[in-house]
Amino acid sequence: MQKAPIPADEVQRLASLHQYRLLDTPRELEYDRVSHIASQLCLTPFALVSLIDEDRQWVKSSHGIDVDYIPRDLSFCAHTINQQGPLIIENMRTDTRFWDHPSVIGNPNVSFYAGVPLRSSEGYAIGSLCVIDQKPRQLTSEQHTALKALADQVALLMELHRTNNNLRVAQAEAEALAHQKAQLLATLSHEIRTPLHALEGYTQLLLEQPTHPDQQSSLQRIQTTGRTLVSLVNNILDYSKLQAGKLLLEAIPFSVAELIQQAVDMQAWQARQKKLQLTTKLDATIPQQLRGDATRLLQVLINLISNALKFTKEGGVSVEATVVERTDADVTVLINVIDTGIGIPAESLATLFNEYTQVSAATTRQYGGTGLGLAITRQLIDLMNSRMEVTSEVGKGSCFGFRLTLPTVDLTPPTVDWRTAGKLLAVDDSPFNTKMLVHAILQQGGQVDAFNDPVVALDAARQTPYLSMLLDLHMPELDGYELAGELRSIQPDTPIIALSADDSIETLEKVRTSGFDGFLRKPFLPQQLMHLLDELIKPAQGMARGSA
Numbered sequence: 443m444q445k446a447p448i449p450a451d452e453v454q455r456l457a458s459l460h461q462y463r464l465l466d467t468p469r470e471l472e473y474d475r476v477s478h479i480a481s482q483l484c485l486t487p488f489a490l491v492s493l494i495d496e497d498r499q500w501v502k503s504s505h506g507i508d509v510d511y512i513p514r515d516l517s518f519c520a521h522t523i524n525q526q527g528p529l530i531i532e533n534m535r536t537d538t539r540f541w542d543h544p545s546v547i548g549n550p551n552v553s554f555y556a557g558v559p560l561r562s563s564e565g566y567a568i569g570s571l572c573v574i575d576q577k578p579r580q581l582t583s584e585q586h587t588a589l590k591a592l593a594d595q596v597a598l599l600m601e602l603h604r605t606n607n608n609l610r611v612a613q614a615e616a617e618a619l620a621h622q623k624a625q626l627l628a629t630l631s632h633e634i635r636t637p638l639h640a641l642e643g644y645t646q647l648l649l650e651q652p653t654h655p656d657q658q659s660s661l662q663r664i665q666t667t668g669r670t671l672v673s674l675v676n677n678i679l680d681y682s683k684l685q686a687g688k689l690l691l692e693a694i695p696f697s698v699a700e701l702i703q704q705a706v707d708m709q710a711w712q713a714r715q716k717k718l719q720l721t722t723k724l725d726a727t728i729p730q731q732l733r734g735d736a737t738r739l740l741q742v743l744i745n746l747i748s749n750a751l752k753f754t755k756e757g758g759v760s761v762e763a764t765v766v767e768r769t770d771a772d773v774t775v776l777i778n779v780i781d782t783g784i785g786i787p788a789e790s791l792a793t794l795f796n797e798y799t800q801v802s803a804a805t806t807r808q809y810g811g812t813g814l815g816l817a818i819t820r821q822l823i824d825l826m827n828s829r830m831e832v833t834s835e836v837g838k839g840s841c842f843g844f845r846l847t848l849p850t851v852d853l854t855p856p857t858v859d860w861r862t863a864g865k866l867l868a869v870d871d872s873p874f875n876t877k878m879l880v881h882a883i884l885q886q887g888g889q890v891d892a893f894n895d896p897v898v899a900l901d902a903a904r905q906t907p908y909l910s911m912l913l914d915l916h917m918p919e920l921d922g923y924e925l926a927g928e929l930r931s932i933q934p935d936t937p938i939i940a941l942s943a944d945d946s947i948e949t950l951e952k953v954r955t956s957g958f959d960g961f962l963r964k965p966f967l968p969q970q971l972m973h974l975l976d977e978l979i980k981p982a983q984g985m986a987r988g989s990a
Contacts, residue, residue: 444539446520451566455523456496459568462604465493465500472599473503476571476592481505483588484556484581486573491596492519493560493569502569507550516544522557523567528589530556533578554579558593563601571596627946631679632916635943638675639965641668643878646968650885669708672965673744677818680741683947684821690950691825695851695973696736698775699724702761704967705743712751719758720751725765729773731851736970737963738822739846743779745815746842750781757782757839766845773850778843785836794832795820860909860979861887867906868892869899869925870914870941879912882968896920903932909979912971913958915942915949923956930957937978941966 449455459465473491481489491503492512499517501509514520518540522529531537534546534553545552557572571593581589645665653661683689706722713720743761750759759781767774786794795816820830823844834840860866868879868890876892883890891906893899896917903911911929915922926938937959942949945963953961960974 443516443543445515446517447524449524449567454564455566455568458562458564458566459493459495462562462568462600463607464502464600464603465495467502469503473596474505476596476599477503477505480571480573480589480592483592484573484585486554486575488550488574490519490572490574491560491569492517492572494520494523507574518543518545518552518555519557519570519572522570522572523559525557525559525567528556528558528586529570530581532580535578550574551576553577556581556589558589560593560596560600562597627679627683629944631946632942632944634675634679635672635964638668638672639943640874642672642965642967643874647878647881663711666708666711670744670748673708673741676737676741677745677815680822681818684818684825689825690947691735691738693733693849694736694970695731695733695977696739697730698728698732698763698777700969701736701740702743702763702777705740705747706761708744709747709751712748713759716751716754718751718754718756719760720747721758721760723760723762725763725775727765728763728775729850731853732773732775732848733851734846734848735826738826742819742822742844743777745819746779749815750779750783750840750842754781754783754839767847771849772847774845774847776843776845778841780839780841782839785838786832786834786840787836788834791832791834795830860975863979864889864909865906866890866975867899867903867908867911867929869896869912869917869922870894871896871917872914875914875941879971882971885968886972896925899925900928900932903929908933908936910937910939910975912939912941915940915944915953923952926957939974939978 477489477491481487486506488506489504490501490507490509492499492501494500494514494517497514499512499514499519501511512519518529518531521539531540532554534540534543534555540546540555543552552574554575554577555572557570559567560569560571562568571589573589642665645661645668649658649661649665680689702722702724706720710720747759747761759779762778762780764776765773766776823830826844826846828844828846831843832840866883866888868876868883869892870876870879871894873894876894880890880892891902891908893902896919900920911926911933913922913925913929917925920928922940922942926940929936929938938957939960939962940953940958941962941964942953943964945961950961959978962971962974
């Protein structure tokens with residue numbers, strides 16, 4: 443018996459083989475079909491699809507014989523991979539290389555062998571497709587051709603397997619990278635918004651205290667600058683969510699008029715610096731409360747107002763809101779931001795909302811900016827089932843507008859007001875944060891028990907029925923998720939609200955599945971908290987707890 447020589451390109455051949463990651467994989471129907479067809483076409487009882495590794499012929503598929511592997515020293519296919527074309531042995535018993543082979547003189551009594559090399563895409567012979575008979579014979583020219591064609595099919599199957607495997611690896615790597623990116627954004631969100639929350643809170647406290655008129659003006663400037671910084675941070679952090687399709691809209695009651703005024707107040711300093719008029723024109727028939735994502739709408743308004751002021755040298759900017767359609771269930775409001783600025787050439791309108799794009803390089807040099815603001819604004823408007831409409835004339839100004847259809851909110855006053863019906867529970871390991879919560883709730887006439895230790899808060903919940911519970915998510919000993927679970931077992935019907943500077947999609951999903959009833963992203967305004975409490979604390983709940 444003659445042992446097959448090692449191919450001259452063995453190192454490269456094995457490297458090519460291992461790239462397919464087929465060795466020791468389960469049987470697959472596609473390969474089994476090839477073995478069956480080869481056996482039928484060549485009229486042989488046995489057929490195998492095999493790969494030759496360092497020390498064995500590993501069988502990927504077989505027909506008519508049950509075998510997992512054959513030692514390479516005893517492998518007929520190890521001879522096949524040394525051939526440029528098929529290896530055909532019509533009578534094993536008369537071939538000096540194989541007449542005394544154990545499989546020839548014993549079971550399964552091989553007398554005929556025909557094998558075609560399986561070549562990788564790099565051209566290396568990594569295995570074979572072979573047919574075997576127990577009696578001497580010949581193949582017809584048609585059978586030769588068919589066997590080669592089937593070998594080509596096996597090579598295609600292997601290539602498809604490698605491609606799919608590479609795609610799976612690439613997908614896993616992409617998912618890992620996306621997870622790392624999400625973790626980074628969550629960390630950035632928390633680390634940036636937390637001090638901004640403190641800035642907003644301290645400024646609000648100072649504004650509510652008696653101060654010198656000059657100080658009051660400076661504090662207002664700090665507050666509007668801080669809120670503008672929050673908006674810029676939101677743009678950057680939300681951009682990645684928008685790109686990944688992972689930004690979710692809220693649906694909470696809010697006042698369109700108040701929101702527009704808030705956006706205008708936050709940009710008033712920029713208008714004053716440029717000596718521009720910044721005005722509003724609001725339809726008096728806009729309902730007092732509509733339901734939607736106030737945070738994202740505020741973001742849109744700030745972006746549009748800031749953009750309008752940036753490109754306006756004289757005159758001013760006006761924000762107008764008009765009711766254009768009304769039903770029993772909802773209202774459509776047209777919001778326009780109109781400026782007397784430099785205008786936009788018609789040929790530039792098509793690319794106006796592209797990322798990192800401005801009208802011209804000269805515009806970028808003169809006015810600055812990243813080119814992200816309008817791109818984010820358009821994507822947010824798209825999420826709100828609307829579209830941005832732009833009209834402009836060079837030298838005369840521009841109008842950016844959109845229509846929002848939002849559900850109306852039932853303003854029937856509750857039979858019980860949470861402000862007088864009982865107590866709230868606030869838990870945050872930061873004494874400053876609990877101080878701000880207490881201050882905001884007391885300002886509204888409400889009552890609250892505040893704790894910096896979640897374990898102590900648990901003890902309080904066992905003694906006192908609360909109307910709602912406000913929990914920070916990131917706390918030592920017991921985080922907000924764990925605390926919510928414990929509190930839910932004590933007071934199962936009490937609404938629980940999560941407060942966090944991290945609003946990543948992973949955090950929001952965990953908040954949802956952990957039993958929270960609401961979420962507020964820090965920094966938030968006091969009125970946002972009040973709206974959420976009004977929404978979650980139902981009159982029946984208030985009466986039940988008030989009588990407990």
